[in-house]
Amino acid sequence: MPNQQAATQAIQTLETRIIHVSIARDWRAVYDFAAEPANMPRWAAGLGRNFARAGEVWTADGPGGPVTIRFAPRNHFGVLDHVVTLRSGVDVAVPLRVVQNGGGAEVIFTLFRQPGMSPADLARDAEAVTRDLNSLKALMETAA
Numbered sequence: 001m002p003n004q005q006a007a008t009q010a011i012q013t014l015e016t017r018i019i020h021v022s023i024a025r026d027w028r029a030v031y032d033f034a035a036e037p038a039n040m041p042r043w044a045a046g047l048g049r050n051f052a053r054a055g056e057v058w059t060a061d062g063p064g065g066p067v068t069i070r071f072a073p074r075n076h077f078g079v080l081d082h083v084v085t086l087r088s089g090v091d092v093a094v095p096l097r098v099v100q101n102g103g104g105a106e107v108i109f110t111l112f113r114q115p116g117m118s119p120a121d122l123a124r125d126a127e128a129v130t131r132d133l134n135s136l137k138a139l140m141e142t143a144a
Contacts, residue, residue: 015113017126020106021133025140027105031078031098034107034136037071043135046128047084062086063128090114105140107133 037058040051048060058069065087072081078098083091095110109129113122
């Protein structure tokens with residue numbers, strides 16, 4: 001058992017923040033809108049600007065420079081996961097879900113504190129994600 005214990009001790013996890021918003025709109029409509037990368041500029045300012053498709057990936061001008069974004073394929077489960085590759089080459093996994101919440105939707109974003117990120121940087125990222133989710137909420141509820 002010592003080897004198993006050593007392996008378990010070597011596994012590290014990142015600090016997380018779960019940020020979510022309830023939206024008074026059918027969850028499938030929210031998913032369909034949010035799953036279209038071309039809609040990102042309308043609600044995801046924290047991810048970047050000037051989104052453009054480049055084959056199977058998307059590019060954008062992120063807050064820290066150019067980024068590449070790979071999105072999960074459309075699915076029936078509300079999964080909107082994507083991987084953002086920063087200018088440095090570091091991949092940042094972004095788990096994002098839309099789930100049914102009664103007759104509406106719950107959008108759930110998992111924010112990871114990346115290595116070297118200060119608590120203040122994490123707080124700023126959390127505020128940006130909150131603004132983005134609230135923008136999505138406003139768009140979806142006014143379009144209903």
